[in-house]
Amino acid sequence: MGVTIHDVARAAGVSVASASRALSGRRKVTPEIAERVSRAAAELGYQPNAVAKALRDRTTGTIGMIVPGIGNPFFTTIVEAVEHQLQETGRDLLLCASQYRPDVEARRLETLLARRVDGLIISPCDIEASVPAVLNAARRVPLVQVDRHIEGGGADWVGVDDDSALAQAVGHVAAGGARTVTFVGSRLMNSSARSRLSGFERAAARAGVNATAPLLGEFTLEWGIEAGRLLLLDGETMPDAVVCGNDEIAVGLVRALRAGGVRVPDDMSVVGFDDVGHATMCDPPLTTVRQPVEEMAAEAVRLLGQVRVSDPRPAQRIAIAPRLVVRETSRPVAAGGANGTEMGRGTA
Amino acid sequence: MGVTIHDVARAAGVSVASASRALSGRRKVTPEIAERVSRAAAELGYQPNAVAKALRDRTTGTIGMIVPGIGNPFFTTIVEAVEHQLQETGRDLLLCASQYRPDVEARRLETLLARRVDGLIISPCDIEASVPAVLNAARRVPLVQVDRHIEGGGADWVGVDDDSALAQAVGHVAAGGARTVTFVGSRLMNSSARSRLSGFERAAARAGVNATAPLLGEFTLEWGIEAGRLLLLDGETMPDAVVCGNDEIAVGLVRALRAGGVRVPDDMSVVGFDDVGHATMCDPPLTTVRQPVEEMAAEAVRLLGQVRVSDPRPAQRIAIAPRLVVRETSRPVAAGGANGTEMGRGTA
DNA sequence: GTGAAAGCGCTAACAA
DNA sequence: TTGTTAGCGCTTTCAC
Secondary structure: OOOOHHHHHHHHOOOHHHHHHHHHOOOOOOHHHHHHHHHHHHHHOOOOOHHHHHHHHOOOOEEEEEEOOOOOHHHHHHHHHHHHHHHHOOOEEEEEEOOOOHHHHHHHHHHHHHOOOOEEEEOOOOOOOOHHHHHHHHHHOOEEEEOOOOOOOOOEEEEEOHHHHHHHHHHHHHHOOOOEEEEEEEOOOOHHHHHHHHHHHHHHHHHOOEEOOOEEEOOOHHHHHHHHHHHHHOHHHOOOEEEEOOHHHHHHHHHHHHHOOOOOOOOOEEEEEEOOOHHHHOOOOOEEEEOOHHHHHHHHHHHHHHOOOOOOOOOOEEEEOOEEEOOOOOOOOOOOOOOOOOOOOOOO | OOOOHHHHHHHHOOOHHHHHHHHHOOOOOOHHHHHHHHHHHHHHOOOOOHHHHHHHHOOOOEEEEEEOOOOOHHHHHHHHHHHHHHHHOOOEEEEEEOOOOHHHHHHHHHHHHHOOOOEEEEOOOOOOOOHHHHHHHHHHOOEEEEOOOOOOOOOEEEEEOHHHHHHHHHHHHHHOOOOEEEEEEEOOOOHHHHHHHHHHHHHHHHHOOEEOOOEEEOOOHHHHHHHHHHHHHOHHHOOOEEEEOOHHHHHHHHHHHHHOOOOOOOOOEEEEEEOOOHHHHOOOOOEEEEOOHHHHHHHHHHHHHHOOOOOOOOOOEEEEOOEEEOOOOOOOOOOOOOOOOOOOOOOO
16 A cells, blocks of 8 residues: 555666656657666556645646536536546546535535636536635636526626527427417526526517516426416416426426326427437437537637636626427427437436 | 654653553553643654554454446435445445456455455455456455355355345336336346346246346346347337336336337336335336345445454355335236335435 | 655644 | 644655
8 A cells, every 4th residue: 555656766776756757658768767667667557646746736726616516417417527527638527416405515626626627617506605706716716607507697607508509499489380378487496497488588579479477497207297387277378388487397287287188289389498318318319409518518628728817808798599399288380291310328 | 754652751751651552442541641642643643553553463354245236326315325424333334336346356355455454344246257357355354245155155145135135116017007027137147147037937827917027137228228229129019017127227118118119108118126226216206126235235235244254154144125115107907006115215 | 857845725743 | 732743655856
């Protein structure tokens, strides 16, 4: 346990400096020394101590990431994509979940900073309460927000273009003949909830459809079911279509509607949001807006490399346009012939 | 950027040693010094450097975890549970995905070791190919396997009791009247695939039901669908029930069967395995064996604290008994009255 | 091209 | 109780 570069140097009969140079290969050494050192290292089973290197280099090769919850398949997918991106450059991911609680989030941010991560990727759980901790962290280390973000635009962000997303969703159901559309989403404590609702309202106005009062709860299956029941309750004012804030809501909604005798998509079209995990699993397969997760992750990591804490520049906001994936919970367009599109990506 | 304990000491007019002692609170200092130091620290915005501390203490407060893929909801759930456990003791999680590839796994193991994690929790992707890397890692640092494990019992393990699980599943369908049962699982490159199949065979023998040739593919929805088609193909030898290696397979299977005109559970009972995420989402809700994920995580972390690399003791194997959750894809027992049980845990 | 030595930030002997 | 100092393992000047 614990063979150091000194041991290697001694075994190879050279100074630690030469051993270091030979091992890193970043500076010239005679071939003979290079040979002796690498042989000694192999024989002793030498493994460089990344902690010492980090102290010396003042960089850890580690990126911290905080998401509200790993249980949510959407965040999982982002984490996976980020992990994948980082691996390309030999960096590792220090992962934390804030459990949707700003106090936990702030604490985790502190420990990540203490561990001297080289950068931070975060999806802040609360649009207001997360502000101080996120801003403070951004002052110390490159930080980019992904998906959710704090209000005020004080830090870089990459996410989906909710306006484009909702325009596609609303446009699609309108093309299928819907005249009255309801949005079922989450209460407005996070940025996604807000921008999706406002995106919906703009899109409805533009498409000339009648937007009824939105139903706002949680990003959960349970809320989807409850929203479905709410819709069934006052049956006379049923919309022709429902656009949901995420797939979980949509799946719950579809189930509740069918249980209540409403046929989907014949009586009502339902569109989800995310297209990770659940969408293909459910029956019938969900028409939904696919989040460009892989691109978002790549963009976030790229952005991270550009941020310089020392010389702050105006915060960047990168909104990536998503794509509507038409499956079987929405009515085909009037002309006919809308058919399900297969997912390109497996569920791992 | 970079106020050190020296800065704090100077500002407080004391030595670094006193500053360190005051800050850690682990040794006696006069109240006055304690006061001056903590005030100085607060004013300067001092934040201890965990890297330096780690180098000095030869312990990082960090646990490495490697799972085959974060995309798989089962592994996600374990990761979440482990993260939760670790947080209780102020430790952080360094997360990696092996992408189901032994070579990637070995490489990630190396970097985790280089980062001097205090321990390792791993679900080795391949029962054979993962052996050398896992054994080597176990020699350097406390290591416990969770869920999957390598052959030969060279390292501690905690997972589900597959024998008990399959006995419950087979017993349940047998009680519902099934005489012929098929197992649909994964090819035998990982321990779970193997022990579930053998558990199934033992359980079938014990329950006196006729086990037809197992169908072995992947742990995916797609394979479930394909297996369903296979079953439909030679319709005359259809089993009364199918027990699946995980929920994804089960969901795919149910969908394929229904598409082929087979009613579930009236014509055939289907039982899944895992009960994370998908099981409640699908329609009808899946009868499945619930993995005791939270307990597994707690046990793994506890075990990690007991392992001493210096004095190896016989490897522990902890198999936790799971519970069958009866929902709506299986026929009620002859006497009648099997009804769905709600999940206690949300999908975050 | 190679070696000696300083120093990254911290804590724990060891002295005073 | 407090201060001085060594040293965790590494890389990189700075001389030679």
